[in-house]
Amino acid sequence: MAEGTTGPDVVELCAALLRFDTTNTGDPETSAGERDAAEYVATVLSAAGIEAKLLESAHRRANVLARIPGRDPSLPALLVQGHLDVVPADAADWSVPPFAGEIRDGFLWGRGAVDMKDFCAMVLAAVAAGLRPRRDLVLAFVADEEDRGIFGAHWLATEHRAEFDGCAAAISESGGYTYHVPAADGRTVRLYPVGTAERGTAHLRLTARGRAGHGSRRNDENAVVRLVAALNRIATHRWPVHLTPTVEAFLVRTGKALGVPIDLSDVDGSLARLGPAASLAENTVRNSTTPTMLEAGYKVNVIPSVARAQVDTRVLPGTEDALFAELDRLLGPGVDREFVAHQHPVQAPVDSPWFTAMEQALVAEDPQAVVVPYCLGGGTDAKAFTPLGIDCYGFAPLWLPEGFPYRAMAHGVDERVPLDGLRFGTRVLRHFLTHC
Missing domain, CATH: 3.40.630.10 (Zn peptidases)
Incomplete structure (x- = not known):
């Protein structure tokens, strides 16, 4: 042909x-x-x-x-x-x-x-x-x-x-789809986010062990209590901001396109000024640990010796060692973790001939396109x-x-x-x- x-x-x-x-x-x-x-x-x-x-x-x-x-x-x-x-x-x-x-x-x-x-x-x-x-x-x-x-x-x-x-x-x-966002001056900006990074996926199984016993009696080694306490610490933990090159470039370039100030020392405030565009980055400025599954016990009046949970953990490029060290601290004694699935984060260069070629192809069809990098929250x-x-x-x-x-x-x-x-x-x- x-x-x-x-x-x-x-x-x-x-x-x-x-x-x-x-x-x-x-x-x-x-x-x-x-x-x-x-x-x-x-x-x-x-x-x-x-x-x-x-x-x-x-x-x-x-x-x-x-x-x-x-x-x-x-x-x-x-x-x-x-x-x-x-x-x-x-x-x-x-x-x-x-x-x-x-x-x-x-x-x-x-x-x-x-x-x-x-x-x-x-x-x-x-x-x-x-x-x-x-x-x-x-x-x-x-x-x-x-x-x-x-x-x-x-x-x-x-x-x-x-x-x-x-x-x-x-x-x-x-990546590469139209995202309509209102600018500070009343214009509507057509963003086209191109994925240049992904958070890693670590699906974890937590296992709490304790002493089995009767539900009516005091038990300071209750596996369910240990697990629930660990999950509460994980779920309420505020993971620190970590700006990867992709997310930093997204914030700066999107803020410029929308005419809003971006302060990289105040990421949460900067996200708030981006309006709907914030949804493209708000889940990728931090790691996340989300409990999703629970399993314990077989009878209401029996304290089980083992309780398990699964946690969907998403990790930014360059942060895996620090995340797992902090996670182990949060789990505390009597709770172990293992990987159900583990795929590392990925990151490609933002300023590359590949990205430039993608930008040129989009602008050729939409001259008003504003092409920005972004990090995928999933995988x-x-x-x-x-x-x-x-x-x-x-x-x-x-x-x-x-x-x-x-x-x-x-x-x-x-x-x-x-x-x-x-x-x-x-x-x-x-x-x-x-x-x-």
Whole structure:
């Protein structure tokens, strides 16, 4: 296909992907698997003359890899990666069937519309239209991001490491979308946050041990009491502000765009002056430890000897040692911790040619765009690819109308994406992938 030839329509591609039920329950026995969607992706790539590999890590847990040669083979390659699985959706809660891929009121509805089959469709639309990139592109459409990535990105990075040889940077979900924010002078500023960092994920299991006994008798070694006291100390602890390069740059550049003063010695006050834009940074100026699960006892009149809890811990780049040292102090005697899952924080350079190229691609389609870096509070498959020496960015461009609750769409009810947003994102990606 010659460069510039009209390729498949991004809306049709996205609708087709949404119609594949790729629900990931977190249980391999009940998850739908990504095989059918992966075969569709491979078919689209093949029709565009792009050779695709379909790699299955387990039954129906399929991944697609492809490499598009660039015009300058001396340049390092770019990884473009997105996941095909989605979280569960209860059809009873939705206005439309969640796997119908229905168009209504200028939006495409369905589970995965913003997380993240929209990006997968935009990538397919961009490369299938005869794209001739400046550098090699490695495409990865992966399984299992919505759980632990063991059937997808982490498996690929371990078992198929050579597929990513030469990749210096990557783009994927959670960045490059429109964020409308009122400025101090009454203007509305269109921010486009690009992810340049992610907090690490440490899911912890706490175990308190004590002496079993009768519930009616005094027991100073009650495991439940020890656990509850430790959880209270964790939940009420005010973790100190820690400004990473990404968050500092976000605060300074966003404050300048909005015309509000930023004082890095008073981060909470500065956030308050950013208005709605504060939500992009307020969860990433500190670490967090959030108790989420409790387990203890088997009868109301029996004091158990063991009580357990799980804590969702999110940790900023450069703070892991200090966080866990303080956490151990807060736990106190009689309470131990272990990792249920542990993925380190990731951070890519803010001021880099990659970021500049993303900014230029966005401004080419929206001349009023203000592109700023930001740190993701959660995590993505960047945690699998960063250890390979790849700088990972959240860049899945999407135009969004003012007032659209985009950040509530991921994993939410009635997930949907604007049709104009898909077309905008495809143009931005085509520009970026051609020139970066």
